[in-house]
Amino acid sequence: MSDPMLDVDETVCWQCGAPANPACANTLTLYAKSREHKEGQGYRMVRGRWQDSVHVSIPRCEACRERQRLVKFLVPVDVVGSVLGIPIPLGGWMPVVGCLLGIVTIVGGHILYERLSGRRWPDLYPPLKRLYKAGWRGANN
Numbered sequence: 030m031s032d033p034m035l036d037v038d039e040t041v042c043w044q045c046g047a048p049a050n051p052a053c054a055n056t057l058t059l060y061a062k063s064r065e066h067k068e069g070q071g072y073r074m075v076r077g078r079w080q081d082s083v084h085v086s087i088p089r090c091e092a093c094r095e096r097q098r099l100v101k102f103l104v105p106v107d108v109v110g111s112v113l114g115i116p117i118p119l120g121g122w123m124p125v126v127g128c129l130l131g132i133v134t135i136v137g138g139h140i141l142y143e144r145l146s147g148r149r150w151p152d153l154y155p156p157l158k159r160l161y162k163a164g165w166r167g168a169n170n
C-alpha cells in the first residue's frame with residue numbers, strides 16, 4: 030500500500046500552485062458499501078452500517094476557494110438570467126429555443142473558463158483518483 034502523501038505536496042494549492050491555506054482545504058467525501066470493506070488508503074475513514082465514507086482534504090489557497098464559491102453562485106444566477114433575458118433579443122418567436130441556447134452557452138462558457146484558466150480539477154488529485162480506482166464513489170455517482 031503506497032502512502033497517499035508521497036506524491037502530493039500539502040503546502041501548495043492543488044488547483045493553482047500558490048501556497049495553500051490549511052483553513053481553505055477542499056474536503057471531499059467518497060462512499061463505498063460497508064460490505065465491500067474498502068481501505069481508506071491512509072485517509073480518515075468512517076465505517077457505517079451500510080456505507081463507509083472516506084474524507085480527503087485537497088490543499089487549496091484562499092483565492093481558489095473564493096473563485097469556486099463565485100462559480101457556484103454565478104451558474105444558477107446566469108441560468109435564471111438567460112431564461113428571463115435571452116428570448117427577448119431573439120424576438121420572442123422561439124422563446125424555448127432561446128432559453129435552451131442561453132443555458133447551453135452560459136453553462137458551457139463557465140466550463141470552458143475553468144478549463145482555459147489552467148487550473149486543475151479537484152477530481153484529478155492523485156489520491157482521489159486512486160480511491161476512485163479502488164471503487165470509492167463520489168456523492169453524485
Ligand SMILES: [Zn+2]
Pocket residue numbers: 042043044045046047089090091092093094
Ligand atoms: Zn489556488
